[in-house]
Amino acid sequence: MPEIVLTTFDWVPEIPRGYVRDLRVRWALEEAGLPYCVESVSFRERDAAHFSSQPFGQVPWLTEGDITIFESGAMVLHVAEKSDILMPSEPHARSEVIKWLFAALNSVEAASLPWSIFKFSDDTTQTPGRQHLDNFLNTRLQHMEQVLAERAWLANDSFSVADILMADVLRLVDRFDGLKDYSACRNYIARATARPAFAKAYADQMEHFAAAD
Amino acid sequence: MPEIVLTTFDWVPEIPRGYVRDLRVRWALEEAGLPYCVESVSFRERDAAHFSSQPFGQVPWLTEGDITIFESGAMVLHVAEKSDILMPSEPHARSEVIKWLFAALNSVEAASLPWSIFKFSDDTTQTPGRQHLDNFLNTRLQHMEQVLAERAWLANDSFSVADILMADVLRLVDRFDGLKDYSACRNYIARATARPAFAKAYADQMEHFAAAD
Known part of the structure; x- marks a missing residue:
C-alpha cells in the first residue's frame, strides 16, 4: 500500500491555527487508523509546483501513489472509502453519509464561510446584502x-466522515460566537471534538505550525 | 432498476428560472442517458414531508428505490457512478473528477454564491468585508x-460531471456580469452549455416552471 502524504503549509499566522483544513484530513486519517506522514510547503512563496498540486494555491493536498487530491471534501471522501468507521459500504447507508458530507460544505459552509469573512474583517456595517x-x-x-436536537450524529445513528466536516464547519461559526442561540449545534461540536482522533489531529496541527515559529 | 425521481418546486419566480439546482441533476441524467421522471413540491408551503426529504427546505432531491439524496453535489455524484461518460471508474481518473467536483462547489461556488447574494440584493456599498x-x-x-486557458475540460481531457457543476456555478457569475475579465471562463461556459444534454435540461426546467404560471 503506498504511503499517504498530507501536505500543508510550513507555517501560518496565529489566527488560523487549529482551523487550517489539513485538520479535517488528519482527523479522518486518525479515525480510520491509516498511516500517513505530513509534508510542508511554503506559506510565503507559492511556486508553480504548489499550483500544479493545488490550483488555487491553498492547502492541503493528499498524495497516495500516483493520485494527488486537493479539496478537503474530496480528500476525506477518499479516506472514508478505506474505512468502515467513516463510511459504510452498504449503498443506502453510504448515500446517507455522502449527502450530509456535501451538506456540510455546500449548504452550511457556503453560508458560514462568507459570514466568517465579515467577522474576520471586523465589519459590522449593515447593508441589504x-x-x-x-x-x-x-x-x-x-x-x-x-x-441535531434529534440525533447525535448526522447519518445512520453513528459517527461518520460527514460529522468531521459538519463539526469542523460549525467550529468556525462558534469561534466567532455565532452559535449562541444554537445549543444543539454547540453540544454536537463538543461531542465530535471529544473524540481522541480530533484531539490528536488538533494537537498535531498546532505543533506543526508552532515548530516553524 | 428502480425509477429515478427528481423532485423540484412546482413553481418559482421568474428570476431564478434556468438556475434552480434541479438543472444540474437533469443535465447529469441527460448526459448519462438514464430514464427519470420529475415530481413537484410546493414552493409556497413547505411541509414536514418536504423537510424530511430536504432538511433545509430546499430543492431538489432525488429518490431511487429506498435511497433519497439531497444536495446537488451528492446527487450528481450518485448519477455519475452509473455513467462512464460522467466519471470513469479507473481510480486515478475518478479521483481527478471528484476533486474538481468538490472544487466547483467548495472553492468556486463558496466564493460566487455570497457574491451573487450581494448582486441580487443590488447592494453596492463597499465595506471591508x-x-x-x-x-x-x-x-x-x-x-x-x-x-481553463489550458484545457477544454477539467479532468482527464474529457467532459465529466465536474464540468456540469463548474459550468453551472460560473453561469451564475456570468449572469451578474462577473466574468468580463475572464474570457477562458466564458468560453468554457459556452462549450459546456452547447451540449445537447444542457439544452434539454434547461428547456425542461423552463417548461416545468412555466407550466405552473
Whole structure:
C-alpha cells in the first residue's frame, strides 16, 4: 500500500491555527487508523509546483501513489472509502453519509464561510446584502439545530466522515460566537471534538505550525 | 432498476428560472442517458414531508428505490457512478473528477454564491468585508482562468460531471456580469452549455416552471 502524504503549509499566522483544513484530513486519517506522514510547503512563496498540486494555491493536498487530491471534501471522501468507521459500504447507508458530507460544505459552509469573512474583517456595517447573508446563515443554523436536537450524529445513528466536516464547519461559526442561540449545534461540536482522533489531529496541527515559529 | 425521481418546486419566480439546482441533476441524467421522471413540491408551503426529504427546505432531491439524496453535489455524484461518460471508474481518473467536483462547489461556488447574494440584493456599498469577499471571488476566478486557458475540460481531457457543476456555478457569475475579465471562463461556459444534454435540461426546467404560471 503506498504511503499517504498530507501536505500543508510550513507555517501560518496565529489566527488560523487549529482551523487550517489539513485538520479535517488528519482527523479522518486518525479515525480510520491509516498511516500517513505530513509534508510542508511554503506559506510565503507559492511556486508553480504548489499550483500544479493545488490550483488555487491553498492547502492541503493528499498524495497516495500516483493520485494527488486537493479539496478537503474530496480528500476525506477518499479516506472514508478505506474505512468502515467513516463510511459504510452498504449503498443506502453510504448515500446517507455522502449527502450530509456535501451538506456540510455546500449548504452550511457556503453560508458560514462568507459570514466568517465579515467577522474576520471586523465589519459590522449593515447593508441589504449583509442582512441577506446573515439570514442565510441563520436559516441554515436553525435547520441544523432541529436536525441535531434529534440525533447525535448526522447519518445512520453513528459517527461518520460527514460529522468531521459538519463539526469542523460549525467550529468556525462558534469561534466567532455565532452559535449562541444554537445549543444543539454547540453540544454536537463538543461531542465530535471529544473524540481522541480530533484531539490528536488538533494537537498535531498546532505543533506543526508552532515548530516553524 | 428502480425509477429515478427528481423532485423540484412546482413553481418559482421568474428570476431564478434556468438556475434552480434541479438543472444540474437533469443535465447529469441527460448526459448519462438514464430514464427519470420529475415530481413537484410546493414552493409556497413547505411541509414536514418536504423537510424530511430536504432538511433545509430546499430543492431538489432525488429518490431511487429506498435511497433519497439531497444536495446537488451528492446527487450528481450518485448519477455519475452509473455513467462512464460522467466519471470513469479507473481510480486515478475518478479521483481527478471528484476533486474538481468538490472544487466547483467548495472553492468556486463558496466564493460566487455570497457574491451573487450581494448582486441580487443590488447592494453596492463597499465595506471591508465586502472588499474581502470580492477579492475572494476574483482570486478564485483568476486561478480558474489559468486552468481553463489550458484545457477544454477539467479532468482527464474529457467532459465529466465536474464540468456540469463548474459550468453551472460560473453561469451564475456570468449572469451578474462577473466574468468580463475572464474570457477562458466564458468560453468554457459556452462549450459546456452547447451540449445537447444542457439544452434539454434547461428547456425542461423552463417548461416545468412555466407550466405552473
